[in-house]
Amino acid sequence: MSKTYNEFVDLVRDWTNRDSEVLSDSIVADCMDYAVGKAYRVLRTQDLETTLTLTYAELESVTISSNGRTVTSIPIPTDLLEYIQIRGVDENTGGTSRVFNERTDVRTFHDPYAEKYSRLAFWTRKGSSIELSPGVSEDESIEIHYYAKLPQLNERYIVTADAVNADSSLFTEIADTGDAPIDAKTGAAVETVTLKKSVITLDADSSVVSTTYYASSVDDGDIPAAGLGQTRTITSVIFYGNLKANWFRDENERILLYGAVAQAFTYLNEPDSAVAYEQRFATEVAEVMSEERWRNASGGNIQININGNGLI
Numbered sequence: 001m002s003k004t005y006n007e008f009v010d011l012v013r014d015w016t017n018r019d020s021e022v023l024s025d026s027i028v029a030d031c032m033d034y035a036v037g038k039a040y041r042v043l044r045t046q047d048l049e050t051t052l053t054l055t056y057a058e059l060e061s062v063t064i065s066s067n068g069r070t071v072t073s074i075p076i077p078t079d080l081l082e083y084i085q086i087r088g089v090d091e092n093t094g095g096t097s098r099v100f101n102e103r104t105d106v107r108t109f110h111d112p113y114a115e116k117y118s119r120l121a122f123w124t125r126k127g128s129s130i131e132l133s134p135g136v137s138e139d140e141s142i143e144i145h146y147y148a149k150l151p152q153l154n155e156r157y158i159v160t161a162d163a164v165n166a167d168s169s170l171f172t173e174i175a176d177t178g179d180a181p182i183d184a185k186t187g188a189a190v191e192t193v194t195l196k197k198s199v200i201t202l203d204a205d206s207s208v209v210s211t212t213y214y215a216s217s218v219d220d221g222d223i224p225a226a227g228l229g230q231t232r233t234i235t236s237v238i239f240y241g242n243l244k245a246n247w248f249r250d251e252n253e254r255i256l257l258y259g260a261v262a263q264a265f266t267y268l269n270e271p272d273s274a275v276a277y278e279q280r281f282a283t284e285v286a287e288v289m290s291e292e293r294w295r296n297a298s299g300g301n302i303q304i305n306i307n308g309n310g311l312i
């Protein structure tokens with residue numbers, strides 16, 4: 001069973017056999033963040049894969065033409081760990097228009113006389129941008145598939161005051177703001193919002209027909225009335241967002257635990273214990289990566305194309 005963020009903070013402290021006077025919540029929170037950051041240096045699993053798609057309408061303004069050549073400049077995703085694939089997508093058919101297989105250095109990218117094996121699709125990184133050449137054409141989107149950082153360990157769904165994203169599976173209803181949990185990382189109460197809750201029940205057996213949420217500013221008269229044989233009940237309720245799912249906290253507890261405990265013992269200046277847990281942390285990461293490589297290689301034959309001028 002997955003643990004909440006606050007429960008995990010307590011777990012790390014328990015494993016170090018220290019109380020909150022020695023290891024405060026904020027220190028443990030830092031140790032957990034350091035462990036995740038260190039794991040990102042090695043981990044490349046399918047759970048970290050994500051795809052960003054940018055349409056021609058979004059990219060037209062960042063596509064420039066000069067000397068008969070177009071270049072599209074795209075900000076690097078802030079959660080990017082490593083590129084997997086960049087491809088063009090035909091917006092009319094959904095098919096692949098081209099794949100950017102060639103990555104060049106910046107100088108080669110901008111040098112029109114430098115050799116490139118595919119002048120139809122090559123790219124480079126310049127500062128905080130990805131540059132594609134030739135640039136996008138009309139009715140073409142760009143899809144960037146990459147390994148990404150996960151949400152923060154304590155990140156929660158945000159309840160909006162207009163109730164647009166009110167979903168009882170994502171939020172917890174409380175009786176008053178005093179019931180909102182304290183975030184161990186920030187030390188502050190989790191943010192809440194007040195909404196109106198309209199529940200329609202059947203008069204015959206009081207079973208719930210529907211539950212709908214509205215902004216607290218909405219008048220009761222503007223909320224749909226109950227039908228024949230039904231009763232409408234409107235109450236004012238307070239919500240806070242539930243924790244977002246996190247691969248480290250929910251599915252790979254030992255990676256996060258061993259890594260955080262190793263960082264905690266480093267803080268406590270106990271090098272022997274720090275090294276012992278660092279080794280456990282590294283072993284867990286290596287086992288996950290070994291499993292991932294096995295998964296990627298199973299189910300069929302793997303073929304990799306290598307292009308170049310040299311002999312292998």
